[in-house]
Amino acid sequence: ASGSGFAYYGGLLFAGVFSIWFIRRQGWSAEKICDMGGWTIPLGLAWHRMGCFLAGCCFGSPTQGALGIIFPAGSAAARSQWEEGLLTTYRIPSLPVHPAQIYESVAALIIAALAYFIVRQKKTFDGQVFVFSMISYGAVRFALEFIRRDERGDLLGLSTSQWLALVIIGACIPLHFHFRR
DSSP, X not given: OOSSXXXXXXXXXHHHHHHHHHHHHHTXXXXXXXXXXXXXXXXXXHHHHHHHHHHTOSOBOBOOSTTOBOOOTTSHHHHHHHHTTSSSOTTSOOOOBOXXXXXXXXXXXXXXXXXXXXXXXXOSSTTHHHHHHHXXXXXXXXXXXXXXXXXXXXXXXXXXXXXXXXXXXXHXXXXXXXXXX
């Protein structure tokens, strides 16, 4: 993770810009292609977040809940908790934390399944699957940021990723009406 919130969003933005250029160059229907991304992008995100879990980045806040996980000594979670004064050294395992990466991975799989099996089957216009997926992901990401504890940047009490989630949701609302026309 880059620490700025742009790791995933940067890839999504670059892929989006490139896709628009490529789709136009090929003469394909942008709305139909977007709908394919509406269920495949969350699948990719699910794998991405499992990589975050294995790398130990993007960890959640301490918890005593049954789902709490402990990261090894020297991990990003242990270092963060040491810097916060929760541990005496970063050379011991972390306190149990919310597995925010797994929460997001599961949420992405649910979004992909809903997009593919329900929204795609019942859509009334091309582009609807994509808009559903992006708004759903933006809402999930915005909410999950409240339990994330890794360093991500902060502006007016919201993380960089929360601001980007709001931008994605805000951009998808007019996109919904554009595709619907």
